[in-house]
Amino acid sequence: MIATETTVRTLKFYVNGKWEAAAGSQLHPVMNPATGEVIARVPYATAEQVDRVARAAHEGFLKWRETPVVDRVQVLYRYKALLDRHADEVARILSTENGKTLEDAKGSVRRAIQMVEVACGMPTLMMGDSLENVSRGIDSQTIRQPLGVCAGITPFNFPAMVPMWMFPFAIACGNSFILKPSEKVPLTPTRTAELLDEAGIPAGVFNLIHGDKVAVDALLEHPLVRAISFVGSSPVAKYVYENAAKHGKRVQALGGAKNHLVVMPDANLEKTVEAIMGSAFGAAGERCLAGSVLVPVGGVAQPLLDLLLAKAKSMHIGDGTQPGVDMGPLVTDAHRKKVVGYIEKGVAEGATPLCDGRDAAKEGGGFFVGPTIFDNVKPQMTIAKEEIFGPVLSVIRVKSLDEAIELVNSSKFGNTTSIFTADGKSAREFASRIECGMVGVNIGVAAPMAFFPFSGWKNSFFGDLHAHGKDAIAFYTEQKVVMTRWF
Numbered sequence: 001m002i003a004t005e006t007t008v009r010t011l012k013f014y015v016n017g018k019w020e021a022a023a024g025s026q027l028h029p030v031m032n033p034a035t036g037e038v039i040a041r042v043p044y045a046t047a048e049q050v051d052r053v054a055r056a057a058h059e060g061f062l063k064w065r066e067t068p069v070v071d072r073v074q075v076l077y078r079y080k081a082l083l084d085r086h087a088d089e090v091a092r093i094l095s096t097e098n099g100k101t102l103e104d105a106k107g108s109v110r111r112a113i114q115m116v117e118v119a120c121g122m123p124t125l126m127m128g129d130s131l132e133n134v135s136r137g138i139d140s141q142t143i144r145q146p147l148g149v150c151a152g153i154t155p156f157n158f159p160a161m162v163p164m165w166m167f168p169f170a171i172a173c174g175n176s177f178i179l180k181p182s183e184k185v186p187l188t189p190t191r192t193a194e195l196l197d198e199a200g201i202p203a204g205v206f207n208l209i210h211g212d213k214v215a216v217d218a219l220l221e222h223p224l225v226r227a228i229s230f231v232g233s234s235p236v237a238k239y240v241y242e243n244a245a246k247h248g249k250r251v252q253a254l255g256g257a258k259n260h261l262v263v264m265p266d267a268n269l270e271k272t273v274e275a276i277m278g279s280a281f282g283a284a285g286e287r288c289l290a291g292s293v294l295v296p297v298g299g300v301a302q303p304l305l306d307l308l309l310a311k312a313k314s315m316h317i318g319d320g321t322q323p324g325v326d327m328g329p330l331v332t333d334a335h336r337k338k339v340v341g342y343i344e345k346g347v348a349e350g351a352t353p354l355c356d357g358r359d360a361a362k363e364g365g366g367f368f369v370g371p372t373i374f375d376n377v378k379p380q381m382t383i384a385k386e387e388i389f390g391p392v393l394s395v396i397r398v399k400s401l402d403e404a405i406e407l408v409n410s411s412k413f414g415n416t417t418s419i420f421t422a423d424g425k426s427a428r429e430f431a432s433r434i435e436c437g438m439v440g441v442n443i444g445v446a447a448p449m450a451f452f453p454f455s456g457w458k459n460s461f462f463g464d465l466h467a468h469g470k471d472a473i474a475f476y477t478e479q480k481v482v483m484t485r486w487f
């Protein structure tokens, strides 16, 4: 369905401090996933357009790197104030194009703003080390300098927060930045770019283009782009990692996940169920930190599942922008079909559906799948191994903590995992032996705050330095060691 022509806007690129129509680009529809309506049209950048923006970003960088860091962060202070003022508006746009509930969208915008807050501390964060008299009369110091043009390629599920894992840090360090967000959700990055423009970001320092693989490949290959930050699915993360590295770029590529929630018999059931609900079904499971495999240990399985099932069945599914809705739609119809395909596979491979989200279709369209819980899942089943990225929870019952740890560690992914227990020894052993980069203890979504790194392992991350936290400063700067002697 297409909304009236007057309400369907065609998006622009933000290049060299100006909004410009992407002449000659192909236009693609942006949908409201709750209704299936077309709400905007987004142009996809060609390689020539990427070349032009890279040159503009390079020119922007040459001036920006000379701007003292205390002046650079003034733009970010103003940006933070504008984001605070427009947070609800940004959240509403986000909820409309992505589908997640308004409350969830607001939380993610809050997290985005925290990235800006931390990047405002760059005068301290960027400091190097120094040591007097490393040899007689010789002093030594390290200084951190920006790289140049950095680019960010981001996924559909956090269109405000994930780009801000990148550009506030990159810019505060003195780099210029090109953002290529997900083509499925370009309205949120457009609005947050408008606010950065209003905050007074100098021309060329921040640039926004839209597009698909063509734009990504052009960024990976462009000689003026020095670093690539990527967040998305694992196959694309690996591709980006390999190809950016082949072209001599620094790269951090965050990938997909399959996260396990381990519940010990001594866990607080009520609070644990609440945390599992948020983890598995929050944002309709479209989170890289979503709990996807529930691992009850011993006798806790049945009482846990009874409680969980009752909660899942009482969830209100609908348009995420409306009050009282617990879970919105999936982002596109293609993604809905993919998730339904996984549910069909779970049934075909012999798992027991306790509740089946395929019944959640709504009148008037929309890409809905309801909460789905599979019992009697075996580790070799597809739904136990692959990332589904929807509201589907697979239950694998185990007998001991050792068995649970072995199961989690057998996954090819290593993004996050959680344990629910009242026993400190079990929690400590789990956190120590588990092969995942982010661990929750009685927490369903262990998302690191802006000042800690987002630390996926294994196939959930390709690279060395992670997103945000101190890693971001190391990633977006080059280190120089200066030794000084005066005669």
Ligand code: NAD
Binding pocket: 153, 154, 155, 156, 157, 158, 162, 180, 181, 182, 183, 211, 212, 213, 216, 217, 231, 232, 233, 234, 236, 237, 239, 254, 255, 256, 257, 287, 288, 387, 389, 415, 454, 456, 460
């Ligand atoms: P995606 O991999 O399809 O797309 C991510 C970005 O890559 C988009 O900007 C897209 O335009 C681009 N892209 C897609 N296919 C490409 C190709 N063949 N070549 C070059 N570029 C390509 O991911 P998505 O569906 O937008 O997002 C969901 C995925 O992101 C999930 O796998 C989720 O786990 C992951 N994710 C990971 C994290 C993390 O921190 N590890 C955070 C959020 C999302």
